[in-house]
Amino acid sequence: MARGRRALVLGVGGLALALVPPLAAALNQPFYVDLFRRMMIFALAAASLDLILGYGGMVSFGHAAYLGIGAYAVGIPAFHGVDNGFVQWGLAIVASGLAALVIGAISIRTSGVYFIMITLAFAQMLYYLGISLETYGGDNGMRLARRSLFGPVDLTNPAVFYYVVLVILVLCLVVGGHVVDSRFGMVIRAARSNEPRARAIGFSPFRYKLAAFTIAGSMGGLAGALLANQTEYLTPDFMHWTRSGEIMFMVILGGMGTLIGPVVGAIVLLLLEDVLSALTAHWQIVLGPILITVVLFARRGLHGLLAGARPRDG
Amino acid sequence: MAEPLLAIRGLRKRFGGLLATDQVDLNVVEGETYAIIGPNGAGKTTLIGQLAGELRPDAGAIRFAGRDVTRLDAPRRCRLGLARSFQITSIFPDFSALANVALAVQAHAGGSFRFWRPAAGERSLTEPARAVLDSVGLGGRADVLAANLAHGEQRQLEIAMALATKPRLLLLDEPVAGMGLDESQRMVRFLGTLKGHVTIVLVEHDMDAVFTLADRISVMVYGKIIATGTPREVRGNPDVRRAYLGEEVPSPC
Amino acid sequence: MNAALVLEQTLNGLQYGVMLFLMAAGLTLVFGIMNLVNLAHGSLYMVGAYLATAFAHWTGSFFLGAVLALPATLLVGVGVEVIALRTLYERDHLDQVLATFGLILFFNELIAILWGRAAIYTSVPPLLGGHLRVLPGVPYPTYRAAIIVVGVAVAILLWVLVTRTRLGMLIRAGASNRTMVGALGVNIRLLDTLVFGLGAALAGLAGLIAGPIYSVQPGMGEEILIQVFVVIVIGGIGSIRGAVVGAVVVGMVDTLGRAFLKPVLSTVVSAPAADKAGPALASMLIYLLMAAVLFFRPEGLFPARGRS
Numbered sequence: 001m002a003r004g005r006r007a008l009v010l011g012v013g014g015l016a017l018a019l020v021p022p023l024a025a026a027l028n029q030p031f032y033v034d035l036f037r038r039m040m041i042f043a044l045a046a047a048s049l050d051l052i053l054g055y056g057g058m059v060s061f062g063h064a065a066y067l068g069i070g071a072y073a074v075g076i077p078a079f080h081g082v083d084n085g086f087v088q089w090g091l092a093i094v095a096s097g098l099a100a101l102v103i104g105a106i107s108i109r110t111s112g113v114y115f116i117m118i119t120l121a122f123a124q125m126l127y128y129l130g131i132s133l134e135t136y137g138g139d140n141g142m143r144l145a146r147r148s149l150f151g152p153v154d155l156t157n158p159a160v161f162y163y164v165v166l167v168i169l170v171l172c173l174v175v176g177g178h179v180v181d182s183r184f185g186m187v188i189r190a191a192r193s194n195e196p197r198a199r200a201i202g203f204s205p206f207r208y209k210l211a212a213f214t215i216a217g218s219m220g221g222l223a224g225a226l227l228a229n230q231t232e233y234l235t236p237d238f239m240h241w242t243r244s245g246e247i248m249f250m251v252i253l254g255g256m257g258t259l260i261g262p263v264v265g266a267i268v269l270l271l272l273e274d275v276l277s278a279l280t281a282h283w284q285i286v287l288g289p290i291l292i293t294v295v296l297f298a299r300r301g302l303h304g305l306l307a308g309a310r311p312r313d314g
Numbered sequence: 315m316a317e318p319l320l321a322i323r324g325l326r327k328r329f330g331g332l333l334a335t336d337q338v339d340l341n342v343v344e345g346e347t348y349a350i351i352g353p354n355g356a357g358k359t360t361l362i363g364q365l366a367g368e369l370r371p372d373a374g375a376i377r378f379a380g381r382d383v384t385r386l387d388a389p390r391r392c393r394l395g396l397a398r399s400f401q402i403t404s405i406f407p408d409f410s411a412l413a414n415v416a417l418a419v420q421a422h423a424g425g426s427f428r429f430w431r432p433a434a435g436e437r438s439l440t441e442p443a444r445a446v447l448d449s450v451g452l453g454g455r456a457d458v459l460a461a462n463l464a465h466g467e468q469r470q471l472e473i474a475m476a477l478a479t480k481p482r483l484l485l486l487d488e489p490v491a492g493m494g495l496d497e498s499q500r501m502v503r504f505l506g507t508l509k510g511h512v513t514i515v516l517v518e519h520d521m522d523a524v525f526t527l528a529d530r531i532s533v534m535v536y537g538k539i540i541a542t543g544t545p546r547e548v549r550g551n552p553d554v555r556r557a558y559l560g561e562e563v564p565s566p567c
Numbered sequence: 568m569n570a571a572l573v574l575e576q577t578l579n580g581l582q583y584g585v586m587l588f589l590m591a592a593g594l595t596l597v598f599g600i601m602n603l604v605n606l607a608h609g610s611l612y613m614v615g616a617y618l619a620t621a622f623a624h625w626t627g628s629f630f631l632g633a634v635l636a637l638p639a640t641l642l643v644g645v646g647v648e649v650i651a652l653r654t655l656y657e658r659d660h661l662d663q664v665l666a667t668f669g670l671i672l673f674f675n676e677l678i679a680i681l682w683g684r685a686a687i688y689t690s691v692p693p694l695l696g697g698h699l700r701v702l703p704g705v706p707y708p709t710y711r712a713a714i715i716v717v718g719v720a721v722a723i724l725l726w727v728l729v730t731r732t733r734l735g736m737l738i739r740a741g742a743s744n745r746t747m748v749g750a751l752g753v754n755i756r757l758l759d760t761l762v763f764g765l766g767a768a769l770a771g772l773a774g775l776i777a778g779p780i781y782s783v784q785p786g787m788g789e790e791i792l793i794q795v796f797v798v799i800v801i802g803g804i805g806s807i808r809g810a811v812v813g814a815v816v817v818g819m820v821d822t823l824g825r826a827f828l829k830p831v832l833s834t835v836v837s838a839p840a841a842d843k844a845g846p847a848l849a850s851m852l853i854y855l856l857m858a859a860v861l862f863f864r865p866e867g868l869f870p871a872r873g874r875s
Binding site: 053059061106107109110112113114116117118120121122124125128129131132133134135241242245248249252282283284285287288289290291292295296299 | 651661664665666668670673675677679789793797800843854855861862865867
Binding site: 204 | 425
């Protein structure tokens with residue numbers, strides 16, 4: 001997406017999202033603040049996956065792992081009485097980044113279907129690790145005693161927490177937008193486009209891909225820290241592989257390689273889940289075929305449908 | 315005599331039962347244009363692959379610019395000044411022609427761990443890229459998506475990308491393959507202008523191109539070099555005539 | 568820890584390896600020939616388990632249930648292949664993963680609608696209900712022993728099929744050069760459907776024999792599926808031999824790790840520490856093994872030829 005257009009979409013979208021709390025208050029529907037906050041948290045997770053999936057061509061099927069690590073990085077210190085948000089969220093970013101560094105170092109050496117299966121398997125390993133942590137609730141998980149403390153910024157106030165999430169999302173999208181267009185971003189995009197060619201002009205893609213994988217993991221971890229505060233509960237289910245599949249679907253639904261697309265994808269998918277689950281407890285029997293239809297017939301996602309046959313810039 | 319720019323000693327590569335490279339020795343002197351010819355399946359592309367660092371030889375050594383590069387991978391060799399073009403066009407199809415070349419400039423310049431400034435706005439990348447595009451005759455097509463370029467233009471873009479890495483030695487794997495007569499003559503003329511500025515190793519089936527460009531020629535058959543010499547010497551060599559006339563007519567194919 | 572227990576757990580590991588192999592064989596064949604990553608392979612396992620249970624209740628016989636469930640699962644597999652998966656062969660892996668993920672959601676929910684979300688149970692058939700005396704003083708459940716026998720028999724049959732028959736020749740040829748086999752006038756679509764059906768039947772077989780010893784519930788397929796991924800990543804994707812070796816290794820490591828890691832650890836560290844670390848480490852063991860194998864062999868132990 002062209003730089004100017006991305007800035008415009010980001011500005012307009014950010015403003016629209018900023019209007020949600022006052023509108024919800026006016027309509028006396030506080031539930032929407034909660035729903036849209038949840039959407040933005042998943043939007044952050046999906047956008048971070050898009051960095052490596054859409055721009056780097058790395059089909060990571062284990063992105064929920066970082067969400068889970070981020071959540072536990074909030075929950076475990078809280079369990080031991082450390083409520084400082086800077087400590088918790090900082091830990092979330094560092095720990096998930098480190099996990100991504102290790103997982104990436106092993107999986108990026110492989111490619112194609114191996115890469116998909118290995119990232120999936122590592123995420124599942126962390127899921128089982130979460131289950132075996134009896135101290136922290138095992139497979140039932142545990143309640144978060146209180147939301148992260150940031151001095152005067154009170155996250156227990158739904159609107160305040162909402163704007164914190166919004167600011168983080170917009171900042172991450174701005175940073176992400178710069179990263180993908182920078183020299184660094186050009187290397188990972190080149191490696192996605194034609195790796196042998198990238199090597200033949202003198203790039204060694206491995207370390208750039210690993211760095212991108214680590215950045216995406218850190219962002220995913222931050223989303224996890226937000227999610228733990230959102231639900232005030234954390235369980236190994238945050239890392240379940242169906243969660244990874246959902247995040248990936250958000251990216252594809254919105255349009256990969258666009259950063260904004262995954263945000264739209266997250267909003268649409270969660271809205272869809274919300275609507276469908278109100279209709280029937282068996283909403284997944286509808287969601288599954290919708291997913292298949294999108295993959296088969298709307299390959300470039302909602303962004304592709306809206307933007308028409310616009311070529312990618314490069 | 316000074317050490318040759320590229321020196322190959324006893325190179326061997328086996329694929330199952332097939333000896334694709336059989337004890338190849340070869341010297342390329344700085345500044346010359348060196349052609350490797352031979353019938354289909356002679357092992358020319360395998361040889362290029364080993365020179366570029368994409369295939370690892372089973373035995374033997376490759377020295378480039380006074381260094382043993384046998385164990386170095388392709389990106390490292392490229393950074394030392396050994397650039398290549400591919401037999402089957404290999405470009406970044408979803409980038410503009412300019413971005414393709416700018417990437418090659420960037421690869422050569424280093425400093426790719428920069429995360430903030432948009433690369434497309436960096437004049438230190440785009441200006442040299444534009445200059446190289448101009449030099450191969452693609453100046454007017456800079457903003458066209460590489461996928462939308464004509465086949466001949468894509469071949470030119472390949473060469474432009476190789477040149478943008480400021481190579482000391484250019485490995486060209488059939489640069490005029492699949493081109494029309496006009497296009498291929500233009501390409502040969504362009505490669506002629508590079509003569510003397512950059513050392514070239516050329517694998518080609520088009521004998522007109524080879525005999526126009528090459529200072530020296532090696533003939534490869536079944537993985538072995540059977541003759542080496544000036545174009546005139548090679549033309550007169552009875553082994554070469556037998557290898558070619560016995561199996562394939564030496565005409566543009 | 569005594570020798571009898573070690574022997575029993577080793578047999579359990581072998582038995583689990585057999586189940587993994589039945590799943591891995593189909594998945595790896597489908598990948599080798601159609602280049603399809605099929606996440607929904609686990610759903611066929613679940614379908615096999617449910618159909619066998621349902622047919623067993625209906626006929627009153629485990630064996631009749633099994634005999635009916637096998638072709639039924641095969642038909643479900645063929646149906647899925649023809650309706651949804653066939654169009655995916657030419658797509659990239661990302662599309663395949665997402666579309667088959669959609670299939671999983673569909674199947675899990677369908678099963679939940681038909682049978683509910685709670686686990687259902689079947690019992691071991693009376694004929695196989697007892698214990699065998701493997702060694703003096705070492706009894707072993709007949710049913711689990713039977714699984715090992717069935718698995719070994721299937722492995723041998725599969726080996727004969729692939730190496731000795733015309734169909735097997737086509738399968739091997741299709742794996743190395745799909746276009747060529749099509750160009751030679753073989754009906755490649757039919758071959759695809761046959762191979763997929765075979766894979767589905769094997770997954771169904773694994774599911775139906777799993778019924779009496781594991782819980783039968785929606786989502787059961789995915790738990791085993793991810794371990795099967797570990798199997799074929801270790802063994803090398805597309806290789807039957809790799810599937811055999813990978814399945815036995817993973818089955819053994821997982822089972823023995825869960826059984827003995829804690830007591831072994833407690834000889835090195837304090838008992839409470841071993842209590843905590845043992846189960847955590849045991850559940851991660853096969854993934855660590857996979858990481859170690861990949862570190863040295865990024866293409867697995869037996870990389871299939873002819874594809875990168």
